[in-house]
Amino acid sequence: MQQFWKRYAWLYVPGLLFLGLSSYFQVLSPRLLGQLIDELNVQADLIQMTQVHKGLGALLLVALGGFVTRFTWRYFIMGNSRHLETALRRQLFDHLQQLPMQFYQQRKTGDLLVYAINDIGAIRQTFGPGLALSANTIVMSILSITSMSGQVNPRLTLFALMPVPLIIVVILWMGRQVRARFRKVQEAFAAVSDRVQESITGIEVIKAYGQEDEEVERFEQLNRRSRFSNINMTKVSAAMGPVVTVLFGISFSVSLIYGSQLVLLQQLTLGEFVAFNGYLTLIINPVRSIARIINVMQRGMASLKRYQDILSVKPDVHDLPDIKAADSWPEYMTGSLEVRDLTFIYPGETRPALRNINMSLQPGRMVGILGRTGSGKTTLANLLQRLYELPEAAVLLDGQDVRQIPLAVLRRQIAYVPQDNFIFSTTLAENIRFFDDRYTMDDIRQASRLADLDTTVADFPDGYETKVGERGMTLSGGQRQRLGLARALLRKAPFLVLDDALSAVDTETERRILNQLRQEMGRRDAACLIIANRVSALQNCDEILVLSDGEVIERGRHETLLAGNGLYASIASRQSEQTSGGR
């Protein structure tokens, strides 16, 4: 944004200046043409060729001047609006990157996109075409009207411009009508597109249930609505131009009659009369654009406000002032990650999501957390990374309050694997490397091996270079999870957090991965936190915490917990009933 203000914003000044000049040239040309006609409108033998040639020369010069100035103002003003657009988009992207998780949980991706596309577009329209059109309308109207009344005849001007207020009213009214109907057209189009998209995506279901006829019938209704709304809009939009033309036709007819009379009374020369018609023509377009200007300005202002609202959302987690700068910290820290008496309440809520949690992640050890949906497992994982603001001295890394550690450094220490791994539409390798060029193909292969992803990759057409995501191959849930794990393992961070990260992987593979993980963690002397729904994922942990309603209600090793008759034992028995029929 600053870059825009510094480098481009001032260009509006010459832009507007050239716009004024260009209007001036445009207004000059009817006058020159009129003078030329007057030169020619004499007895044939009185025509002075040198004067005529001079007039023609002037006409050409004015045209050239018009060309240069028009090109220049358009380049400055329209170009500036594009620079503004680019800067706004960059600013928005930067801002979105800094916003906390909470923001994304409240707002849907789609909404954010609408902001990005529509609002920025509308703001650009206001500061580009909108600005230029309004300036042009004002300058042009003033210049034409003063030329008409000053150089030709004030009364003729008054008579000729009489319909203009009516024209403006009509334009505004019809403009509103067209917009309302256009909205209906868009809605109808969106409805058709949505239906198409849904029917195609769900075509297997439609076919399996033999619902094709019904689906086509439902589509037909929307299809007919689309046709109707289009025709309905055309009824007004097609009338708008002609109605204005007819109303201006009154102006021209009036000027034709009264102007002719003035010529006959010799109060006006033929050339002046012709020039007058020229001025009148120049006014048509600015008047016509009034409806558009108002529309563009209104939309732009509304968009600007919404845009600023988004920008005013402040990230609630950020580096505290007075801490050591990120580059003075080691790449990876040693020591343990400790949670001390952590109680956490989500902003805006009253019930604590976590209560008095105590936990220690020590190098080489594996800790497990078991709990039902909503028990606070993921909240805990998020807090370890300080995705929400923490109470003081509740999470400590190597004995230091993590709030005193720069976010970038803290998050570098923790390799986190969520349940749902987002896959970017690029190659597999890039997804594992996660846009960090420091890692080599060997690193990637090794991490993939640990995550049991290597055999899957071998089946893909282009191996690690296979495109995945929206514009490539789709991965199954289990493949996505293993990719997420490889992504995290690649980093060789001292802490690994698996947040229900193997839930879509079959039991056998899960066991194999966990065994490999156990060895790798021992080799690296790294700590691992496994959060899970299934007891099977936790059996090898050094310590297991059972979370219920934000509190640790049981803790201990698998065998101990199994022997007791708490929640762990009951979940375990129910799950083993399911998976192995009472074994």
Next chain:
Amino acid sequence: MTEASKKGTEVQEDILSARTPVKRASAKGLRRLLPYLRPQLPLFLFSTLLVLVINGATLVQPYILQVVIDNHLKTGSATTSLTPIIWLAIAYFAAIAVSSGLSVFQSLIVAKLGQNTLMHIRRDVFFHIMHLPMKFLDHYASGRLITRATNDVETLNELFSDVLVNLTRDILLLVGIVGMMLAIDWQLALIAFVTTPLIILITFTIRKALRRNFIHMKGLIGRINGFFAENIAGMRLVQIFCRENAKRAEFDELNDEYCRSTLLQIKLNSLLRPLMEVINTIGIVVLVAYASRGLVDGVLQIGVLYAFTSYIKRFFEPINDLAEKYATIQSAVVSSERIFELLDHQNGQERLHEGEHLTGLKGHVEFRNVWFAYEKEDWVLKDVSLTIEPGQSAAIVGATGAGKSTIIALMLRFYDIQKGEILLDGQDIRLFRLRDLRRQIAIVLQEVFLFSGTIADNIRLGDDNIDDDQIAMALKMAYADTFISNLSHQMETPVTERGSTFSAGQRQLLSFARAIARKPAIFVLDEATANIDTETEQQIQQSIADITRQCTTIIIAHRLSTIRHCDTIIVLDHGRLVETGNHEQLLARGGRYADLYQAQFGGEAPTAAGR
């Protein structure tokens, strides 16, 4: 069906070649539109007639002014009475009124014509897609189908609403202007046309560049929006992994490139119109310079000169329009070719209503020596024979790729087999009406798809024979009633965002209810392994047990625990049926099933056999 998708690439390439280079875009693509336009011929002829009147009324306007000037105002021939001028002014206004009024009418007619045509095309495309065989759908990316039915059809809309309205009008207007000028003074007219080739050349050149750059811009903005969407969705990961800077750099690059291409667009745009004004002025200057000699000689009237300058100024608009339309027509040709490429793919369109009616199916299923391949000789099922008695429950097990899902797809006739027979109640399934067949078999797919609409709509799925009571019953039987009773509008609650507000387990229960509500003769379950919490998992198991008691049930099992109680277990291995029997029998046999079972529940060190 995963087996097929791997092999689909070749066919996909063929279809990709439908992206014809613009150069080849001939009238061929448009000719295919003719059958759609033919019913609209009367409307079209009427509109052309109107255009003739409109253009006449438009072109007479400068002529009237010329008459006023030459006959009444010019030095030497000035009249004293205003009356003839008033009459001429009335005629002038009448001409404006007629051309304007009729052009509203004409636009409406063309809009109607275009929208009628478009509606038919859109319906045909949608109908066609709905009846495409699975074999085709496997190979054709759904995104591309969606583009055909939305964007490509919309490009045709542009053709009809934008081009068609003005095309005849513009061409006839050009002809009219030329004719008018020639009629008034053919020598002067020829002089006035000196600049015309220049106008046409420049306009078309710049328009072409504009179009090319516009396509580039559109591609870039699409990528930017995609980038935005992807990063917003994946922001959590970006933040956790601290990849903000890398992502920003990538974004900046796209953003800057887009900015550059928009600047080029501005430059080109700013060039076109001002340049035309200059050329027009040159034309007028040449004209006046030439004409002024004629005036001196007394052979030329000054009003003619005025009329000519008006005509010259009107010359540019239709040319510019045509150049613009030309680009639209080009993309319309490409779109239309793509659409018809799809519509032409007639082989294998499913005929849902042909064959014998099928009602009251008992549920006896038999496969007799079935051979099936998605592609040529690449057999997915090899000589499979099996029988499932009415009311029995059967499970199909086997490793991924063994052909489990294929069996279901074949029963629904998503594909036709190459050798052997599939019989329902003793009759070959190819005899039955497809629609009836599929309605007797209710399948619960692994990935639950929920449509927009209410929960009830999703259970009913367009079948109005299913009333609210039946839906309530089905929901109860699927154990979905408890969570639904907690929703704001119970079963009238709208499903938003494809049902992502529900948990995976809840979605699964809804799809159970969907199948149950149809009271099928055969119930098929492609079992999901997704992350379902323990409680819902139990409800699902209970529901399956209930259904199993009521009709023939086929379960494709991934977790063996769920199918232990099935009457028959069918074990597939690489497309061959290797074992059948119940759980105990198979376990005792110590064959493939026992291996699979060991791999899932066996000791600490499982063998690699399961993979």
